[in-house]
Amino acid sequence: MVVDDDPAMRALLTAVLGAGGHEVRAADGAEQAVRMIRERAPAVVIVDAILPGRDGFALCREIRGLDLPAQPRVALLTGLDRVEPQEAVRAGFDRVLAKVVSPYQVLACVAELAAGPR
Template identity: 30%
Template structure:
């Protein structure tokens, strides 16, 4: 019996990173919805409830912190795992991520295997 296919929202303003995330995550058979900014992410979330979200911390219009804090205030989305994607491995970023309720932080450059494991683990933990 294989893994279930999940829907994962990916928001990153860099096309190369979006593509890389799509390739990494779709390797497990997941459906990836990729958007280029925070506004598009929120537009998608108005109508849909993904199984997980991967949000870049730095994006135009609205950053990953802001999207995460909004998502965690919406009952329907509150339990959806949010992973923040950042190039900054520092206390300030970690503290801010905790403050907005992020479930995990993923640091660039990405390790595909590590990322897939963490995403699947977070989703499956919520499913139990």
């Protein structure tokens, strides 16, 4: 799953992941993402750091608090100059990706997270 309020970034990540053989659902914000995750939890969620309403850190904490059969692995996608790794870990993220990322890095990250324990 991709959660990003930027339609171009959402479309790009969806296309890259789809071309890599992944089933991809996309949400434009935290509320929509939580609804979709409750309906059918994905193996991996890529969350933009800055979302309208609440940021990606708050969304990750909310995902971690959901009663799900298996917790998804969650990657933070950020264009921020500096994100402290400890802050991302405290929020519950499994990985941090810079917004200037190659398609291969996105696919490698999702493959690694999907293969890991949930």
